[in-house]
Amino acid sequence: MSQLPTVLDVGRIAGVSRQTVSNVLNSPELVKPATRAKVEAAIAQLGYRPHASARRLRTQKSSTLGIRLDPMTNGISGSVLDRFLHALTEQADRRGLRVMLFTATDPQDEIRQFGRLRDGADVDGFVLTSTFYGDPRTEWLIENNMPFVTFGRPWGIDDMNDPRHLWVDVDGWSGLHEGTTSLLRSGATHIAYLGWPSPSGTGDDRRRGWRDAMAENGALSAAELDALELRTTDGVGQGRDAVKALLESGVRVDAVVSASDSLALGALLAVGPDVPVIGYDNTPVAEAIGLSSVEQPLDEVAAGALQLLLGGSGGEIVGWKSASTEPRHRLVTPRLITRERSRVTGVR
């Protein structure tokens, strides 16, 4: 087990000083091409890798992002965070960043973790998921000057355009608008919406997508739309019960669009195999069952998050203080995955 090579060893072999080796790695434009080639050869020969901790100590940067792993198993939609995490890790890697995980029991605890990770120079930026009304976490991060980006819009009134709050989100409005429109085109007119109780930033956004598409179509009155609008907490059973109640009340339902695959699956159980249903998130369940669903382009979300955090300039995590011309947020458009027909029926 020989010692790992250091900049000094590389310099010795290449016949230059340690600083020149450092420059080749960090500011190649300062080094004469011929010298650079020699150094690069020596690096390759020794298999040299910079010692990340030493670099961090000196630069006071970790090139690492922290992300909290959700405590609750999010049921069916848990895989969304999972896929996002994968996309984020992959893209971060490509930019020389690492991703470190942590857990927290509640927002207050999460803030404590922010502090710990920052003080230890473990991470120098955070990616937050599942933001909510009046989220104390973003406030803390802004006050403490920690770079961060959220996956999810800030849902407060003015926050959305706060230049200090970088965010990426998926345009749920567009997803449900597209889904609803596609059903309308196929001949359905009485399309129900199955979503979550207000206020829910994400939920209300998706609901408006359905409502606007229905309004554009013009076949139904506002009162009729109100009747087709269902709200319940997330879950297969809840979705099934809500739709079942709607049907029993005698309302005509040609199709259902919903705010999640869980609810959509519940709807499927209630309406039977012949009424189209569209879910949201395109989870493995949707694929397995043959349920149409709105897919969030998580690669794009991850790429956008990193781009905002890095401020376009390169490997440096700068947060919102990047050049003032940089955009502060990004809204990506989801796409509808259409599947043949559900294989689930309303047994029991």
Added chain:
Amino acid sequence: MSQLPTVLDVGRIAGVSRQTVSNVLNSPELVKPATRAKVEAAIAQLGYRPHASARRLRTQKSSTLGIRLDPMTNGISGSVLDRFLHALTEQADRRGLRVMLFTATDPQDEIRQFGRLRDGADVDGFVLTSTFYGDPRTEWLIENNMPFVTFGRPWGIDDMNDPRHLWVDVDGWSGLHEGTTSLLRSGATHIAYLGWPSPSGTGDDRRRGWRDAMAENGALSAAELDALELRTTDGVGQGRDAVKALLESGVRVDAVVSASDSLALGALLAVGPDVPVIGYDNTPVAEAIGLSSVEQPLDEVAAGALQLLLGGSGGEIVGWKSASTEPRHRLVTPRLITRERSRVTGVR
């Protein structure tokens, strides 16, 4: 933005030297209680946190574990890794360890990443998932003296007792044995097994659980058992087709046990709502659909993995070179989650 306090600042306030502060943190038993109290007060007063990178540079340890995030969206069972990851992060945190993610395109690439992360002192141990026959990764790690533990037994002939290979696994045999036995007790005799093609360490293990339970019961001959044994690649469609073919061949099937929830869901589609089916992994799909399934106790797996890696002694990641009396592996027993009845039928 004042500078973060260092050991020196703490020492100044407490009226001791930097090393004493360090000792309070790392070897409190060396410090006189009265002194320790003063130092601890100073630490609290300043809100001091040790600088992780500086410590790592000096000790050449990172107190960080690396784990690869699976590149493929594992379909339905992806959530297993997800839940494991959460359990691991939480338990690691409790022991002062951090978890860092990385991705890789294939085993060879993963080995490259091992090297990068080790050389940069980013991590000092790895947790591997989804091991397979003749896995080159474990070999590399052993040769390069990197501590690691696998979630999954090494499936080579002699590897299972190799003292240098620490592993934790779930006793798939037991899971299927229990599932099969429970079905037998409820009156079924012709229970089919739906699993993956050999050789598959995990799959063959689960298959034996079924087979042994059936043999103990003694109602069927070996030839009859052979006829009830199905093997196909993982997937809902594949499972459905395999079971459908079996039924069409005229074989009697009272129930089905399977190696995964995906296959189980396929089986459900083929047999209809009145034949019991048991899946494996207890994924959100199983819960949503109302499918009985074998649940892996991932908290226990994570705890076991860390215990093996830390060798009982405390916060130090030592790998297999811990005290020779320590156990080298751990097999945890899954438990069967019984659900009322499937809600899925064989439409289309």
Added chain:
DNA sequence: GCGCACTATTTGATCGATCAAAGTACCCTC
């Protein structure tokens, strides 16, 4: 041929912690 600007490279200092070795008390024994 002298000086100035500019480029390329090297040297000294430093980031914040821990290791190793060297003090400093204090107590005990013969």
Added chain:
DNA sequence: GAGGGTACTTTGATCGATCAAATAGTGCGC
């Protein structure tokens, strides 16, 4: 009271990199 042990604390050196400033090397104008 000299020597030796034990308990606690401090000092000097170091981990591997980068920053800041100093030094060599080069070209060019006049």
